Amino acid sequence: PAGPPPYDEQLLRLSEILGAMHYLRPLCGSTEGGLWRNEMEALLTAEEPDASRRARFVDRFNHGYEGFRSVYRVCTPAATLTIQRYMAEGAKIARDVSARYGKEK
Numbered sequence: 194p195a196g197p198p199p200y201d202e203q204l205l206r207l208s209e210i211l212g213a214m215h216y217l218r219p220l221c222g223s224t225e226g227g228l229w230r231n232e233m234e235a236l237l238t239a240e241e242p243d244a245s246r247r248a249r250f251v252d253r254f255n256h257g258y259e260g261f262r263s264v265y266r267v268c269t270p271a272a273t274l275t276i277q278r279y280m281a282e283g284a285k286i287a288r289d290v291s292a293r294y295g296k297e298k
Contacts, residue, residue: 197246200290204240207290208233208250210283212257217276220261221268 215229233254237247265272 198294200294201246203286203290204236205249205253207283207286208236208253209257210279210286211236212254212259213261213279214257214276214283215254216258216261217265217268217272217279220265221272221276 211229211233215227215233218225218229233250237250240246240250242250261272261275
């Protein structure tokens with residue numbers, strides 16, 4: 194086996210960010226529902242990972258979610274700042290991976 198793709202660490206980080214957003218956005222008043230979980234499902238669908246790699250993605254999503262759930266019970270200025278920073282970081286990762294490794298259809 195060739196091993197994981199070169200962008201795997203970036204997608205693992207994106208998975209963690211998606212998990213954090215899944216917790217933080219509703220905490221801070223968002224009405225997006227399951228948007229961030231759906232984005233995670235879309236990532237998994239696009240990547241078609243084997244069971245081990247899928248488990249790593251899911252673990253990172255859960256780590257992002259639980260990490261903030263254990264700290265924040267209400268929306269605070271720090272939570273709002275984290276959302277802004279993570280949104281920017283997640284968008285950058287998505288752009289970078291797509292631009293560098295995206296497939297033309």
